[in-house]
Amino acid sequence: MPETERVSPEDVRRVAELANVDLTPDEESRMRRDLNAILDYVAQLAELDTASVEPMAQVSEVLGPSGETSAQKLSVLREDEVRPCLDRDRVMAAAPETDSVFFKVPKVIER
Amino acid sequence: MSTATAAGSIEGIRSAIASGETTARAVTEIYQARIAGEDPRIHAFLSVDRDFALAQAAKIDAMAASGEPLPKLAGVPFGIKDVLTLEGFAATAGSKILEGYRPPYTATAVKKLAEAGAIFLGKLNCDEFAMGSSNENSAYGPVHNPHDLERVPGGSSGGSAAAVAAGMAVATLGTDTGGSIRQPASFCGVVGVLPTYGRVSRYGLIAFASSLDRIGPFAATVRDAATVLGVIAGHDVMDATSSPLPVPDYTEHLDRGVKGMKLGVPAEYFGEGLDEEVRAAVEGGIEKLRAAGAEIRRVSLPHTRYAIPTYYVIATAEASSNLARFDGVRYGLRAPQSDTLSAMYRRTRDLGFGAEVKRRILLGTYVLSHGYYDAYYRKAQQVRRLLTEDFLAAFREVDAILTPTAPTPAFRLGEKSDDPVAMYLADIYTVTASLAGICGVSVPCGQSRAGLPIGMQILGRHFDEATIFRVGQAVESL
Numbered sequence: 001m002p003e004t005e006r007v008s009p010e011d012v013r014r015v016a017e018l019a020n021v022d023l024t025p026d027e028e029s030r031m032r033r034d035l036n037a038i039l040d041y042v043a044q045l046a047e048l049d050t051a052s053v054e055p056m057a058q059v060s061e062v063l064g065p066s067g068e069t070s071a072q073k074l075s076v077l078r079e080d081e082v083r084p085c086l087d088r089d090r091v092m093a094a095a096p097e098t099d100s101v102f103f104k105v106p107k108v109i110e111r
Numbered sequence: 112m113s114t115a116t117a118a119g120s121i122e123g124i125r126s127a128i129a130s131g132e133t134t135a136r137a138v139t140e141i142y143q144a145r146i147a148g149e150d151p152r153i154h155a156f157l158s159v160d161r162d163f164a165l166a167q168a169a170k171i172d173a174m175a176a177s178g179e180p181l182p183k184l185a186g187v188p189f190g191i192k193d194v195l196t197l198e199g200f201a202a203t204a205g206s207k208i209l210e211g212y213r214p215p216y217t218a219t220a221v222k223k224l225a226e227a228g229a230i231f232l233g234k235l236n237c238d239e240f241a242m243g244s245s246n247e248n249s250a251y252g253p254v255h256n257p258h259d260l261e262r263v264p265g266g267s268s269g270g271s272a273a274a275v276a277a278g279m280a281v282a283t284l285g286t287d288t289g290g291s292i293r294q295p296a297s298f299c300g301v302v303g304v305l306p307t308y309g310r311v312s313r314y315g316l317i318a319f320a321s322s323l324d325r326i327g328p329f330a331a332t333v334r335d336a337a338t339v340l341g342v343i344a345g346h347d348v349m350d351a352t353s354s355p356l357p358v359p360d361y362t363e364h365l366d367r368g369v370k371g372m373k374l375g376v377p378a379e380y381f382g383e384g385l386d387e388e389v390r391a392a393v394e395g396g397i398e399k400l401r402a403a404g405a406e407i408r409r410v411s412l413p414h415t416r417y418a419i420p421t422y423y424v425i426a427t428a429e430a431s432s433n434l435a436r437f438d439g440v441r442y443g444l445r446a447p448q449s450d451t452l453s454a455m456y457r458r459t460r461d462l463g464f465g466a467e468v469k470r471r472i473l474l475g476t477y478v479l480s481h482g483y484y485d486a487y488y489r490k491a492q493q494v495r496r497l498l499t500e501d502f503l504a505a506f507r508e509v510d511a512i513l514t515p516t517a518p519t520p521a522f523r524l525g526e527k528s529d530d531p532v533a534m535y536l537a538d539i540y541t542v543t544a545s546l547a548g549i550c551g552v553s554v555p556c557g558q559s560r561a562g563l564p565i566g567m568q569i570l571g572r573h574f575d576e577a578t579i580f581r582v583g584q585a586v587e588s589l
Contacts, residue, residue, distance in 0.1 A: 007477065019431060019476040020438070020453070021469055022461035034470055034531050035477065041532050042420040045490050048497070055492030058322050059308040059548025060352070062499050063573055078348060090215035096445035103440050108452045 007035045121187050121335045128186045135168035135186030142188040149277045153255050155270040157193050158201050159233035167230045185228035190280040192271050193234040196315040204317045205239040205249040208463025209443040218315020220326045220343040227342045235270030239465045241319045243267045244537040247528050248467045262521040265295030272299035275329045282330040282339050288323045290541025293553040297516035297566025300555045302336045303329045307574045308548035309354035312347030320429035323545050333583040337361035365584045370404030375509035379415035386519040392557030392565040393515045399589040412501040417494050422542040424478050424491035431475030499547040512570040516553040520563035550576045554583040
């Protein structure tokens with residue numbers, strides 16, 4: 001990774017597109033400045049040799065098989081059975097536009 | 112000015128209602144009057160519903176009148192951070208994108224409070240989607256610190272901390288992803304609890320970073336905070352990460368003191384960047400714990416300096432994924448008059464999200480994107496394990512760990528709002544426990560010369576909240 005300007009204007013536009021976020025030209029340059037400042041700070045992680053360290057995604061991964069935390073190791077998956085879910089009318093009432101059965105959106109196919 | 116000491120205690124309120132000395136309605140009206148008097152200057156509440164609270168109070172009063180035993184939180188006025196849902200009530204998450212949204216379901220923690228007789232005064236201001244350390248990222252305007260209105264209350268649960276500090280609620284719920292309960296508790300001079308990951312169901316919490324997000328209480332005293340945690344903790348089928356471990360009575364051994372306890376002090380939390388007044392207050396608190404019979408030991412948490420960068424990679428990566436759901440289709444804001452679906456997504460998210468939320472979504476998208484995943488996201492997950500192992504090793508030596516909660520007392524509004532890295536450093540002592548999943552509590556342990564509160568953070572083993580409450584109770588009574 002280069003020491004400066006990790007994030008180019010093209011990078012900002014690319015991630016903004018991936019994230020479905022519109023940016024004005026002003027926002028774009030501000031975001032580039034901030035992302036570079038943050039990633040410069042993050043770069044210190046490279047100092048650590050982690051070649052033999054397993055990534056940790058969830059706390060439950062590290063709780064050992066002994067002691068009072070053992071219960072956390074129990075299967076967290078419930079039985080695969082049908083249960084009641086939220087009432088459709090109440091869900092649809094919170095949506096911007098519906099026909100009371102489906103969510104309605106603008107046209108999907110662009111040409 | 113009202114301070115935390117002006118608030119009633121949970122048991123005091125419950126027993127006064129049970130004995131007929133007062134009514135839940137009278138208690139509720141006192142707090143509603145305080146909100147009307149104080150909150151125009153503080154702005155802790157985003158919404159209040161007088162009639163709803165009075166209807167809840169009427170139920171408690173009917174129970175008391177018929178001599179029924181009152182539940183644990185009977186008649187106790189609460190506020191709820193606006194990232195938690197209560198069916199039919201606005202839940203903005205501090206964001207324009209959820210303006211007007213009325214969730215069709217209630218968060219498990221909120222439901223448990225209601226079942227225990229709590230009164231809901233209203234929903235509390237916070238940084239947008241709980242992203243911030245000062246509450247200045249709320250789309251509805253910042254909260255002011257009750258101890259100095261020119262200063263921030265901390266964040267992201269700034270409204271939850273300020274409401275308790277100003278005597279506008281007896282207790283509140285907040286959420287903590289990187290310090291968002293503990294840091295505002297420190298800035299506002301109240302008690303704030305980070306429960307162990309999995310201790311409280313996250314169902315009904317509008318997600319920021321799911322592997323880090325936790326719900327916890329604020330209160331004026333350790334005892335009240337412990338009581339509230341006992342109510343909201345426990346397994347929930349709606350959250351697969353909630354723990355099946357039984358919930359102890361956290362108030363049972365509160366007064367046992369710290370005699371014979373081994374308490375660790377990590378040098379890494381007392382280095383460069385720590386305000387001298389904070390250092391003096393926390394070290395003074397540690398000396399008093401020693402005098403009360405605790406054995407104070409040096410411990411080392413050697414990877415601490417890597418915690419902030421690790422946190423900001425993991426939290427933003429998870430946020431970019433979680434916040435993808437806000438797209439104008441199912442709830443909240445939709446940008447009008449978009450010709451196509453993708454234009455509607457982009458315009459809705461542009462209108463709905465504030466600058467810090469966009470910044471974190473972009474950063475999270477970047478660190479997860481092709482070519483950078485290993486260098487940033489996978490790397491951060493590896494360092495997360497090292498940080499967690501630091502704690503597991505330390506907890507083989509000591510029963511709890513003592514640190515400052517935040518490097519400084521409350522800073523001024525606007526002081527850091529233009530520098531994201533400086534703002535992120537406000538969480539330097541809190542993000543480690545978030546990444547490791549351990550529990551923690553911030554307890555007031557002094558004041559600066561300017562009269563600003565200073566908090567001590569007490570960190571404990573996974574699912575060992577009872578111990579940190581016991582230490583916190585000792586700090587409170589010193």
